[in-house]
Amino acid sequence: MKFLNHARKALLASAAIMLGASVSYGANLKYVFYFIGDGMGSAEVTNAQLFNKKVLGNDSPLLMTTFPVVSLITTHSASSDVTDSAAAGTALATGHKTKNGMLGMDADTVAVTSIARTLFENGYGVGLVTTVAIDDATPGAFYAHVPNRRMFYEIGKELAESGYQFAAGASLRGTKDKNGNDNGLMDHFKKNNVAVSYGLDGIDKKAKKQLVLSPFHAEMDNEVGLAIDSLENALTLPEMTQACLDHLLRTSPGRFFMMVEGGSIDHNGHSNDGGASVRETINFDNALKIAYDFYLKHPNETLILVTADHETGGMSVGCKTTGYSARPEVARAQKISKDKFNEYCRDLVKSGTTPSWEEMQSFLSEKLGYGSAVILSDEEMNGLRDVYATSFMKKEPWRFVDKAISILNAKSGFGWTTGDHTGHPVPVYAIGVGADRFTNFNDNTDLPKKILKITGKTPKSRK
Ligand SMILES: [Zn+2]
Numbered sequence: 001m002k003f004l005n006h007a008r009k010a011l012l013a014s015a016a017i018m019l020g021a022s023v024s025y026g027a028n029l030k031y032v033f034y035f036i037g038d039g040m041g042s043a044e045v046t047n048a049q050l051f052n053k054k055v056l057g058n059d060s061p062l063l064m065t066t067f068p069v070v071s072l073i074t075t076h077s078a079s080s081d082v083t084d085s086a087a088a089g090t091a092l093a094t095g096h097k098t099k100n101g102m103l104g105m106d107a108d109t110v111a112v113t114s115i116a117r118t119l120f121e122n123g124y125g126v127g128l129v130t131t132v133a134i135d136d137a138t139p140g141a142f143y144a145h146v147p148n149r150r151m152f153y154e155i156g157k158e159l160a161e162s163g164y165q166f167a168a169g170a171s172l173r174g175t176k177d178k179n180g181n182d183n184g185l186m187d188h189f190k191k192n193n194v195a196v197s198y199g200l201d202g203i204d205k206k207a208k209k210q211l212v213l214s215p216f217h218a219e220m221d222n223e224v225g226l227a228i229d230s231l232e233n234a235l236t237l238p239e240m241t242q243a244c245l246d247h248l249l250r251t252s253p254g255r256f257f258m259m260v261e262g263g264s265i266d267h268n269g270h271s272n273d274g275g276a277s278v279r280e281t282i283n284f285d286n287a288l289k290i291a292y293d294f295y296l297k298h299p300n301e302t303l304i305l306v307t308a309d310h311e312t313g314g315m316s317v318g319c320k321t322t323g324y325s326a327r328p329e330v331a332r333a334q335k336i337s338k339d340k341f342n343e344y345c346r347d348l349v350k351s352g353t354t355p356s357w358e359e360m361q362s363f364l365s366e367k368l369g370y371g372s373a374v375i376l377s378d379e380e381m382n383g384l385r386d387v388y389a390t391s392f393m394k395k396e397p398w399r400f401v402d403k404a405i406s407i408l409n410a411k412s413g414f415g416w417t418t419g420d421h422t423g424h425p426v427p428v429y430a431i432g433v434g435a436d437r438f439t440n441f442n443d444n445t446d447l448p449k450k451i452l453k454i455t456g457k458t459p460k461s462r463k
Contacts, residue, residue, distance in 0.1 A: 126257050156185045229336065360388055
């Protein structure tokens with residue numbers, strides 16, 4: 001009995017300590033930055049790190065890799081060892097595993113609450129930023145609840161009704177019905193007093209709620225524009241991150257939660273475009289600098305967490321052709337993404353134009369650095385010429401693009417094993433209040449649970 005009393009007292013004491021710790025953490029943690037590199041595994045980070053040093057000449061490493069806490073998380077979903085972005089986004093946003101394809105619902109299709117919603121209901125401002133469509137899986141997991149990630153009208157409507165202060169991304173893809181007619185989705189934003197702008201210049205500084213979409217939303221609906229392509233007037237992740245921070249400081253300066261997604265790292269992984277991938281990861285790290293500058297001013301009130309939802313492409317650092325070396329410098333002269341290169345060749349074929357081999361060679365030289373950064377043997381050049389001839393003749397120009405980019409990958413040491421996602425664990429980098437809670441190997445569902453625990457907040461509504 002005496003022992004029991006002692007045990008109970010000890011238990012109460014440790015509960016009080018834990019409560020005290022969480023109260024003091026919760027009182028202190030006012031600003032949460034959750035950075036998610038979609039498809040960003042450790043090879044993506046390492047190749048970007050090497051490119052940053054060897055090609056861009058930056059002596060300081062990527063910012064995320066300098067954070068004091070570095071660990072790993074699992075990525076598998078409830079239905080597969082290899083997750084999709086909907087299940088992974090749901091895990092990172094809500095702390096629940098679900099089946100691939102499902103968003104904001106658990107595997108039994110029960111709606112689950114994201115930490116953005118819980119913090120919003122506890123008085124935090126919320127901002128979501130991505131380089132892909134704002135109704136895509138990763139941002140969607142922070143506000144939507146649908147059994148299928150392609151239910152874009154429903155996802156968009158939930159964003160309009162979320163009450164969140166800021167959202168920015170490429171587009172909303174659910175604005176038309178099956179027949180291509182306006183289905184009234186944008187009216188829901190109007191009804192909920194969300195100002196909508198197409199580009200950052202149109203932001204209404206007096207609006208409490210702002211949605212920013214890309215000026216190119218009609219022609220590029222799931223991409224604001226890749227970093228490597230540097231499209232004029234395109235939204236960029238660092239600029240959107242800054243605009244989101246500025247807006248949250250206007251509307252909810254006391255406390256806020258921000259999710260920033262580098263969504264295009266995944267796109268470059270799917271297309272196996274190493275030169276575009278390294279630039280996109282560096283772009284993501286540049287957006288992180290904005291949060292880090294804020295952290296430096298508020299170190300005792302801010303947590304920055306950087307992670308990925310999964311890896312894409314099975315990328316490696318060094319590959320069969322480069323042996324014990326990685327040569328990202330070979331991709332230094334690449335000025336066009338594989339996606340844009342494909343578009344260029346497809347448009348040529350559509351217009352009935354077949355460029356001569358000499359014209360194509362000068363394109364390769366100007367846009368990919370062929371002949372300068374990328375040196376081909378006669379045999380390789382002849383092989384590429386053969387692929388050029390047959391693919392344009394058969395009106396299948398993507399075969400030529402694929403060949404030209406795979407030569408560049410092979411010489412740069414960017415190895416790829418798949419065009420899909422992989423089941424690798426992915427990195428976590430953390431700094432600030434409560435960062436020490438992320439030192440171990442976590443399940444992906446642990447991250448949002450731990451963030452909430454640090455804030456000391458609990459869900460108020462069911463979803
Ligand atoms: Zn993907």
